[in-house]
Amino acid sequence: MKTLIFFGGTGNLFVNKIFPALVTMYARGDLENVQVVAIGRRFSSQDDYQNFLLKTLTEKDPALLSEDSIREFWKCLHYLQGDIEDDSTFVKLNQHLAACCTEAIFYLSTLPNLYQNALRQIKSFFPETLLKNAKVALEKPFGDNLPSFQKLKQTLQQTFLERNIFYVDHYLGKEIVLNLIILKAENWFLERLLSREFVKEVHIGLCEREGVAERKVFYEQTGAIKDVLQNHLLQLLALIAVDAPPLCETDPRECASFLEALAYEKSKLLSKIHLPPPEHIKLGQYTSYREETGYLNSTTETLFVVPLFVATPRWRGVPFYLISGKKMAEKRSFIKVIFSSHLDYTNALYMEIQPEERIDLYLRLKRPGTTLSAMDTRLNFSYAGNFKGASSQAYQKIILDILSGDRALFPDSSFIENAWRLTDQLKTLLDEHQHPFFFYPDYTLTAESLLTERRSENAIP
Template identity: 30%
Template structure:
């Protein structure tokens, strides 16, 4: 299928952020700032999408000069930018970049941070606008948010244009997520809180809503009358690496299902929003999560499979990874069957799976449609027939394809499955921006549709907590091993309701 366009790449660029702002990076010399945020800032600067009145202030415990910090970010951009940096653009951005040492428990450091921000306001005309970005480990969130509030850097009590960005995980369970939201709510309005999930910044994820709600031929088919099942896969071929210590406290369920996979489920299952804005979209996503609700222990035993990778192909077992207990019971693979109990989706199973050390890195949503009511083509020549499928590819390549049957050339009535495919890169003749570019730009502009709301986070934790509780107390289903490079435990198919259903990987 031809999908080329005659549009120039510049025509796809969004409008730039307008509000004057200082982006404050707490933990601004860490891995997240260097690998993701610095390249995103550079690419936004190259595309002229940053505000005219703009500056960056990095902050961390280590004393260093502005120039030393600029050197760190310069090297980060050179190593991690999706395109080679233009020296004049990079140096212009770095001239707007500063550094301030900060020990969160020292009142004098906060006073000095405030003085430095006022100095930057005077120099760059940022007029008190702030985007506070927590690049710190999650265990530092509570103390840092409290200090931000106590020392007058937060949004409430009269400071206009101040927002805060917080990375996942948003708590480790429902109670901790509620406490974190409560703490944020002391100092920030909900509209100023941006809980970031980088998966929502991917072009195909954003295009889910466009595909569904701007194409009249598809949306009427996405319901219980036409859909047999929906599969959501986010597979990784690498292990936990140096994140073993973190993974021991999280596992696949908390690390991936609670945020990435449930967010994807919401986007494919939600009803049309009243408006295409943040609040209306998130209202519909919350309804989906509440229609799933907590699972009973019996449902968890029947509808979930958990696994842990074992040594194979020269790759170590999870229990041999640095920071992992030798008898760890943490899952590196999870497969679930969930049901959205509402009029649109009642009876349609949603299958979710994610894991480490799987066959290859892939992210996709596969909507499998029901077969035709009267099978006219059931003779032996049609033995390769497959159900029609709608496939959203999220990674590594981004695109959408439709799988259907067609007649093979020749005199025989021979049916074979074929595909019509849309690929982002080839269709628009420009690389997709990195997820953090879109999300950082939206945060600077105050657009919240790609960020999670507090009630949304808590509704997802209710689902995940019910599964974790059953795993911990009933021990069902058991933790199963799978070799590195496989697609999970052999028993992963136990979640299917239909014996003819199998995991789809496009």
Template identity: 30%
Template structure:
């Protein structure tokens, strides 16, 4: 059995403890960490919310349903759940009144005396974003985060609605917390396959020497979902695909591909390299947004035998909504390594396939050595990181077909992450929650990263807001998005990459 990675006691407060995120992600992740002995020996989880439960046992029963459905470790529930659940309590409280924070302080004092040791305090804000600033102020006013070394506050996205609101939120937080206490969570960065990008690049001498403009033709990032907005119409009307996915998840993936080698894996060194990429991204002006960005909205139709509502017919959506459910953008990183190498990104709802892919397309090698017949099937080398649902890395190269003639075929060499690790790789929230408990902010976004990302997409948002779309809805459910997205990449002589169906 593994030893706990650190034994400082911990109290984890989940504000919004009765919500969907707690049930689907947070408690299953914490339970998995408990089974694998990555939680401290002394810990408690305190859910705080406005939903009524008759008792702690009633709350635990609700959480158990989530673990049974969403945990990757269902084999030991009968053995392990009772001892884990004993550390979980729930309190029906209003997070906007002072008495709640007096109670929180009393619980901290009580546990500190019981353990005879000062615990780490983690406040996880699984709440509506408009509540976060007031909760942060209350925590500060009641001096619940005064110890920088032992108190942490975790925020879920969105981090602002635009550059101005993000800057205001960051300024508010900077006035009451130290930056090292603030953990802005992006669950994509906790995925094992995303973290493996850095290992792949910087631990293998084979690839880093060719990781630049002399060898790479272009890069693609696709984040596609088959579902529509479902019951999130109200949220999506305020967000849209560009805010919801590009500003955070996709730009962070781009940074992982484009960043310079770090001198260490110190948290700020990694984040410095990422923010350097954001600062180097070519600014898209209002005048040329139409050349670099495409938007779309899904129509009604059929997918895999099921009828799909058009976005504007979804619940809590304006029937004349101009909000995009698809966005594609062409970026350039204006530095020596990436000069004139395009980075194409796209994301959308109601797409043909659920997939997250990063494709590094290399330039073609000269064909002079081979007969014309060999060149007919020639394909440039390609490296593909599959983030989800497949978790693999595949390299495409040329190989000779068996036989007397010199005929070449492109073939894939595949490293299957799940198969290699027995399918037991941790979920993203496991990694991120463990890092919060241990005080490691490497995978979390810093204030300057947030603001730099907003600066990149704000010109696009402004133009799209001022110029209502004239062709919405403009793509069918089950497709790969609007025709303009194909044209965005085709005019440069490229095409979007998808994985072959199995």
């Protein structure tokens, strides 16, 4: 039997994202011959743990999962109380796995500062026969900079084969993000249009309404650039800018080699990205941050606008604006490709990841009536509208891919290395320049307002 072992089984991520995905997959029959072990410290018994899950999920969103489906899932779930820093946890886990497990999948959804410890314990407590085919999945952050990622990678590779290591970026499991690949590979005209010849600029945004909430200590040390630019936003940039090889859907072997080639091309693309002069970068902090976190002299950025340039023949000179902020006026993540135009009007391809998964094309079309005049229009495709209920949740895809060993949609270590290299260079540039930041009132800014402001400052290169 395959066993999925979650470290952090009582944590926010497991409870709110992973557990609902598991229950849905179980009800659908996707978890046949799979057992789930959840590890945490908080609850001393299986009953207490189950009651906690049931209460949290039915109170939060009763429509998400039925109580019956959650109770059905208990057949597949085993709770183990234990501390990662305590050997006895691994002794108990080993005994449990010895009874039934043929393939172990260790999933680290716990605090990142425990990863090294957990990995060392796994290496020393489990038999070689189990570890040689075992898999490991990790949640971001993957280190804090390039050297720390390389150290983490080294520890992982001491126990696991490279092909059995899964770095999870849940953004890559979202339907609309996966669609970026199809959109380019299967619509040849669009693939040609995505180039400096037709594109004026690209905006890639991740705007949040929330502040830093419970992540105060982590966020103060990390800041917005390391938290989201290094991973989600660079992934989106790479997906939109990469030269997509042609896709052959009908042949699964060709499809696999396509995805492998794509992963290689994405990583290569990152090494061709150039940073802008520091004065073109904007950093901000929401006004209540210092009081909320207790870091009264904090200079941690909670917002950025960073234009990046891809030095390839296809993209040379086109700015890719990466924009992100906490406590903004909107919750929205998106990619907007703005095409050059001789008119005032903007032709654009807009892909929204959150709150709604959708794609819009902004065109000028004829206004209804007898006169020949044009009007602004938006052609719209939305997942919810077009495929009711068909959009699978990111964590279902992630877990299914890990179980089947399909690693094509996970960032590989060379992508993460290149992403850290670039992020470290950006941080050094900002430190050397002693980059100033501005305070912005909570819930006032939008991605659009930030970009408009920059245009009026004439700061866009």
